[in-house]
Amino acid sequence: MVTGEEALASDGLLVAAGRAPESPDESWVPSAKEYLDGALNVARERAERLVGAGEERERKGDGANS
Amino acid sequence: MAPTLNSASGLSILSTNIVTSGVDRDVVSGPQAPVVLFFTLAVDLNQFTWNPSFAFTADFQVENYYTGQKTNRFWIASLNALPQAPFLWLSLGGAASAFGVSTPGIYLYRPTFIVTAPNLRELPPFIGDSGFAVAEEHFFILEGT
Numbered sequence: 140m141v142t143g144e145e146a147l148a149s150d151g152l153l154v155a156a157g158r159a160p161e162s163p164d165e166s167w168v169p170s171a172k173e174y175l176d177g178a179l180n181v182a183r184e185r186a187e188r189l190v191g192a193g194e195e196r197e198r199k200g201d202g203a204n205s
Numbered sequence: 206m207a208p209t210l211n212s213a214s215g216l217s218i219l220s221t222n223i224v225t226s227g228v229d230r231d232v233v234s235g236p237q238a239p240v241v242l243f244f245t246l247a248v249d250l251n252q253f254t255w256n257p258s259f260a261f262t263a264d265f266q267v268e269n270y271y272t273g274q275k276t277n278r279f280w281i282a283s284l285n286a287l288p289q290a291p292f293l294w295l296s297l298g299g300a301a302s303a304f305g306v307s308t309p310g311i312y313l314y315r316p317t318f319i320v321t322a323p324n325l326r327e328l329p330p331f332i333g334d335s336g337f338a339v340a341e342e343h344f345f346i347l348e349g350t
Contacts, residue, residue, distance in 0.1 A: 159293055
């Protein structure tokens with residue numbers, strides 16, 4: 140049940156943290172959002188690479204069986 | 206009647222935000238839409254030391270309002286993984302489906318944050334104790350296709 144940061148990343152989930160202003164308001168969300176948009180792109184690329192690697196393994200497996 | 210506590214020992218969750226497809230809003234367009242779950246945390250720095258032996262567990266819990274089915278996504282690390290500041294934001298981002306948000310309808314996001322203090326009371330200088338904070342429920346909707 141308990142998962143760590145690496146397990147989250149393997150599911151395409153990314154964690155992030157930063158300092159918040161003393162009175163959190165809308166102003167802190169955009170800067171965090173920009174960072175996380177980048178982080179999400181990284182997660183997406185990782186996921187695509189994982190899927191690609193899996194397909195490659197499947198192809199090789201198929202080739203070995205044929 | 207026993208008091209209802211949602212925080213203890215110098216920790217409290219101040220706010221929650223859901224940023225989806227780049228916008229801070231509570232409407233998710235589909236299971237594959239990118240979603241970032243945020244919460245802001247207030248920490249009493251007089252009660253916690255940023256020490257490698259202090260661990261935290263952030264749970265970004267999402268519940269299907271109709272079925273009660275919960276998806277818990279845990280971020281567990283040393284407190285040193287976070288900036289040492291009295292006010293922090295933490296987030297977890299990914300596709301909505303990775304949080305169990307895949308059937309159109311109402312969901313609620315309710316993060317919790319726990320600090321686990323080591324048993325080092327005999328070793329000076331010791332500051333702090335285990336503590337926790339629980340956020341208010343934050344409802345959002347997954348649109349139907």
